[in-house]
Amino acid sequence: MATAKQQVDERAALTEMPLPADSTPSVALDGPPVPPVGRIRLYSPDEWEEFIREWATAMEENYVQIKLLGGAGDRGTDIVGFKTDRQFEGPWDCFQAKHYDKPLNFSAAAAEMIKVFVAVLDGVYSLPRTYRFLAPRGLSTHFNMMISNPTTLRENFLALLVKGEAPSVKALARPLLEEVKALAAETDFAMFRSVEVLDALTTHSRTRWHTARFATALPERGDSKTPPEEYAPEEARYLQQLLAVYAERAPDKITTLDSVANVPKLDKHLQQQRVRFFRAESLKAYSVGAVPPGTFEKLQGDIHAGVIDIAQDDHPDGYTRLGQVLTQVGSLDLNRHKLIGVTEIDDRKGVCHQLANDDRLTWMEEP
Structure with missing residues (x-):
């Protein structure tokens, strides 16, 4: 078992924070809803850092990487945004998370600012372009x-x-204190800024985590992608599976996808399935900006679990198996999923073709 010191050292290590899987806080079942401004005041310091990490992803900055470093030994950095792959050796921004039960004052902020100057003098990093407080x-x-x-x-x-009475100043050895004074005297303090809470929430509303965090409505989905006239490479496997179904149904007329046009009923069926596949692909693309990572995959997983037994049952032919699966998916109870409010029946059926594209569903029995 790791010692307490090892656990602290691991927390302080310079590691990239993984994207939050699903940061949905618990929501009260009774009483009026808690507005976002009130909800963030109830966060723990760690939750506040996670919120700022999410917020930073929506800033109008082209960061190569955003890392959460908060913890013992972070040298005055909680969340950082690196502008180049040189990271601390290149331009970077710092976002300092201070979760207090009262407004952040100068004394508390100055203690963090001292850490920055000391770290620069120790060669840990160069001065950031900006150092922003968020409380x-x-x-x-x-x-x-x-x-x-x-x-x-x-x-x-x-x-x-100069006064030297603050605990953060008293902790400095005299030579280091003089070096901090000299560096601070030649530094442009415009690098130190603050972010207003309402501005932070507005920016965060553009992230994929906002709806889950604050139980707000999903953003408008928009129109789905229209299938291209030419078959796309990303369609290859599910179309191959459909071709096998059609060839079994009309072996004397169908041998290739182009020959499906020889049977109008099946050609219409094929075009309908392509529309459904691209609807599901559009839903997947939409999920990247609207919900936490893994949300769409959870929906796919439950759809797979809901139809796999039907797919594995005995059926007279592949066309019947496909039809039974597409009927079953429309009756599944998926109301617990965050995306269900913007998901239609054809999206669900399109997900089945995504699963077929990955060979997680098959329409023809193995010989």
Whole structure:
């Protein structure tokens, strides 16, 4: 079993935070809904960091990578956005998560700012382009005014170092304190900024985690992709399976996909299945921006579980097996899935063809 020290060291390690699988907080069943501003005030510090990690993905910045580093030994960095693959050796931004039960004041913020200057002097990283504080209750009025005036902020910070009474200043050895003063004196304090809570929520609303976090309605889905006239490479396997079904039904007329046109009824059926497949592909693409990772795959998994027994039953032919599966999928209870509100019957049937495309469903019995 890992010791407490090992666990702390592992927490502090410079590792990339995996994308949150499903950050849906519990929702009260009774009483009025809790608005997002109120909900984030109930977060734990770790949940607040996760929220900021999600928020950073929607910023209008082309980050090569976003990492969560918060924890003991993070050297004043909670969440960082790297502009290049040089990471700390190139331009980067820092997002500092401070989850307190009151507005963030200058004293608490200054302690974090000192960590930054010390880390730079220790060669841990270069100064960030921007260092932004995010607190669920915002900043105190005094600190908000100060951070809005970079020159004033620097003057107050230097005065804090000279006075030397703050615990974060007392902890510095005299030579290091003088180095921090010198570095701070030549630094443009416009790098230190704050993010207003309402602005953070507006930006977060553009992420795939927002609906799950705050129980809001899914964004509008828009139109589904229309099947191209030419068969696309990504259709190959499910079309191959359909061709086998059609060839079994009309062996004297159908040997290739192009020959399906010789049987109007089957040709119409083929075009209908292509529309369904591309509807499901559009739903999958939509899910990337609307719901947490894995949500669409969970829907696929439950559809597979709901129809596999029908697919594996005995049927007189492949066409009947396919028809029974497509009928069954329309009757499945999928109401627990977040995507169901924007999912129609043809989307469900299209998912069956996605599963066939991956050979998780087959329409013809093995010889």
